[in-house]
Amino acid sequence: MTFLDPAWAGRNYRVQTAATVVSGLGNAAAPIATAFAVLHSDPRWGSAEVGYVTAARTVPLVVLLLVGGAVADRLPRHLVMVGANLFNAGSQGVLAALVLFGHPSLWALMALSAAGGAGQAFYAPAAEGVILQAVPAEHAAKAFSVFKMAMNGASIGGAALGGVLVAVVGPGWVLAADAACFAVAAALRAGLEPEGPGRSPSRPGLVHELLVGWREFTARRWLWAIVVQFGVMNACVLAVEAVYGPVVAEDRMGGAGAWGVAMAALSVGMVAAGPLMTRWQPRRLLLVGNGGVFLFGLPPLALALGWPLVPVALAMFLAGAGTTVFVVGWMVTLQQEVPEELLSRMSAYDSFGSFALLPLGTALAGPAANAFGLSGALWGCALICAALAGLVLLVPEVRRLERAVPEARAGAGAVEAEAVTSG
Numbered sequence: 519m520t521f522l523d524p525a526w527a528g529r530n531y532r533v534q535t536a537a538t539v540v541s542g543l544g545n546a547a548a549p550i551a552t553a554f555a556v557l558h559s560d561p562r563w564g565s566a567e568v569g570y571v572t573a574a575r576t577v578p579l580v581v582l583l584l585v586g587g588a589v590a591d592r593l594p595r596h597l598v599m600v601g602a603n604l605f606n607a608g609s610q611g612v613l614a615a616l617v618l619f620g621h622p623s624l625w626a627l628m629a630l631s632a633a634g635g636a637g638q639a640f641y642a643p644a645a646e647g648v649i650l651q652a653v654p655a656e657h658a659a660k661a662f663s664v665f666k667m668a669m670n671g672a673s674i675g676g677a678a679l680g681g682v683l684v685a686v687v688g689p690g691w692v693l694a695a696d697a698a699c700f701a702v703a704a705a706l707r708a709g710l711e712p713e714g715p716g717r718s719p720s721r722p723g724l725v726h727e728l729l730v731g732w733r734e735f736t737a738r739r740w741l742w743a744i745v746v747q748f749g750v751m752n753a754c755v756l757a758v759e760a761v762y763g764p765v766v767a768e769d770r771m772g773g774a775g776a777w778g779v780a781m782a783a784l785s786v787g788m789v790a791a792g793p794l795m796t797r798w799q800p801r802r803l804l805l806v807g808n809g810g811v812f813l814f815g816l817p818p819l820a821l822a823l824g825w826p827l828v829p830v831a832l833a834m835f836l837a838g839a840g841t842t843v844f845v846v847g848w849m850v851t852l853q854q855e856v857p858e859e860l861l862s863r864m865s866a867y868d869s870f871g872s873f874a875l876l877p878l879g880t881a882l883a884g885p886a887a888n889a890f891g892l893s894g895a896l897w898g899c900a901l902i903c904a905a906l907a908g909l910v911l912l913v914p915e916v917r918r919l920e921r922a923v924p925e926a927r928a929g930a931g932a933v934e935a936e937a938v939t940s941g
């Protein structure tokens with residue numbers, strides 16, 4: 519059976535994967551371009567200003583995620599994604615024009631970054647619902663692995679090419695390319711076919727559906743425990759990738775091109791672990807997946823130790839491999855344990871909790887570096903990642919939740935498998 523066997527790769531799966539590759543190329547390059555647009559806009563600006571612009575994107579992302587999830591469970595998910603992609607194409611286009619033809623102020627950079635986060639808040643829950651719904655349970659591990667390989671392959675090219683293009687033609691043109699990628703992705707996703715039972719805004723009110731989603735979310739201890747873990751960990755990871763990494767690269771690695779290589783190595787690691795996850799089906803989904811999380815602290819450790827580009831890239835590679843190990847297990851678990859009509863809301867609560875501290879983490883990244891030194895801040899990120907990976911294993915369900923046989927999925931409904939709820 520090939521990776522694109524029609525038995526599990528239906529039309530929606532193919533279209534969504536292709537659109538994700540297109541938008542992924544631009545999305546991987548955009549953070550590098552944005553960071554260096556800030557650094558090049560004013561010689562007085564440094565890690566604090568990069569952190570503020572990054573935080574500005576995450577604030578509306580966090581605030582609007584729950585609304586985005588509820589909307590995606592009420593309306594056709596593909597239309598929600600198309601609207602969000604078009605909105606992001608417009609906001610990135612304006613940002614590119616400001617960088618190319620003007621001298622953007624910090625508030626303008628922050629406002630347009632915030633617009634990008636608002637679009638992502640509506641796109642992400644709908645997108646996860648579409649891909650989870652597009653494949654049968656018995657092929658879930660293979661399908662999710664291939665999807666992540668395609669997405670991460672785009673990230674490799676986008677990060678590497680983005681770093682080079684920022685150095686050669688400047689960040690403005692890279693941001694313009696990102697806007698074009700969003701527009702193409704919107705056109706592709708417009709061709710997605712609605713799946714499953716129809717959803718209508720005539721259903722119970724939005725607040726009611728958010729409350730239902732919260733009840734279902736809090737009923738699953740494995741779910742909220744890992745979301746809390748990633749709420750703190752993601753703040754550290756984003757501070758390293760969007761703030762500390764570019765600053766270190768600018769200071770002693772040669773600039774944007776070097777950080778583009780490091781970010782590409784992260785995606786190479788994600789892709790390299792993909793073939794393993796198409797074949798390996800561990801019984802303890804979350805226990806094995808969390809093993810990959812222990813690798814997340816390697817990049818800040820390598821930067822804190824002052825290592826050159828090659829070992830830093832190796833650390834990023836290993837962290838990327840750990841990401842794929844975790845994400846595939848996580849997606850299989852969500853598909854197995856969460857009913858279809860709740861997928862986008864569960865994804866929204868997942869993302870909301872996982873991203874809740876991103877604004878604070880990125881906003882404080884610069885002040886933390888000023889207070890403790892850049893090396894001290896990086897050491898702190900590394901230690902926090904390692905501690906959280908260990909602490910979440912204290913939750914029994916994380917250690918015990920098992921892969922279900924395909925026949926058991928139909929009866930999963932809105933409750934956990936007996937092995938989980940009795941833990």
